[in-house]
Amino acid sequence: MAFLGISGMQYSGSMFSGARIVLAEDSNVFTSMIGKRLKELLDIDVEICRNFEDLQLCYDKSTDPITLAISNINLPGAENGEALEYLVDLSIPTIVFTGTFHEGMRDKLLAKDIVDYILKDNVFAVDLLAESICRFLTNQRHHVLIVDDSPTARALLSSRLKRYNFRVSVADSGAKALELLKANRDIGLMITDYNMPDIDGFELTRRIRAHIGSHELRIIGVSSSSNRLLSARFLKAGGNDFMLRPFIDEEFYCRVNQNLDTLLQIQSMHKQRAVA
DSSP states (O other), rough: OOOTTTTTEEEEGGGGGOOOOEEOOOOOHHHHHHHHHHHHHHHOOEEESSSHHHHHHHHOSSSSSSEEEESSSBBBBTSSSSHHHHHHHHTOOOOEEEEEOHHHHHHHHHHHTTEEEEEETTTTTHHHHHHHHHHHHHGGGGGGEOOOOHHHHHHHHHHHHHTOOOOOESSSSSHHHHHHHOOOTTEEEEEESOSSSSSHHHHHHHHTTTTOOOTTTTEEEEOOOOOTHHHHHHHHHOOSEESSSOOHHHHHHHHHHHHHHHHHHHHHHHHHHHHH
């Protein structure tokens, strides 16, 4: 069984065997829609918790770890967000599925390091949720390299990517990045700072492109500079994308996904041509 996501990426239900998904939601309509959709598309049986007590019992009754939780902000018995706090405190990756949303709410949600949030405000909400679940469960197949001489910047990017379930390696210099790329041919995405003391982001990209094409490795450049021409220079050097700090979380994750989707699509076309 295959699922063609809204982004155009195809997922197979066999990818998700063994995943334990918990849905904390009191609406009969949404529990039915989500449970049916995930079973139909991904062959996943969702554990439904309609109140805070159910959620606590769900966690306590089994020693099997919860792979991913989908949670409304408020549940019966937890009308002030205690259910989400409970999941976060247990370090359970969580996607928030909510009809209550404003800018202040967004900031509070992202501060809790949730995986994603999906709004119940359109007919595609359940499909968007299914795709977000798919991405989280399949992101482990992607190996991402972060290159930055700043420990703080490396830690921030690494934590963001690990929140989304990517495998992450880090390098504190261009030279170290070249070593890691040589030793780990499964790295499919590199996110590199521009301003580094040994090899700057432009030169690093040029050296990599002499041996590794965009069909094997996508490169995103980042910088805190206000120089708007950096993006053009980086793309001319062989980069695939460019972002200025500070990042907007949603944009960052979207850019990462788009580059990895493109990589998978290119690799799929290469395989099809090889078979033909």
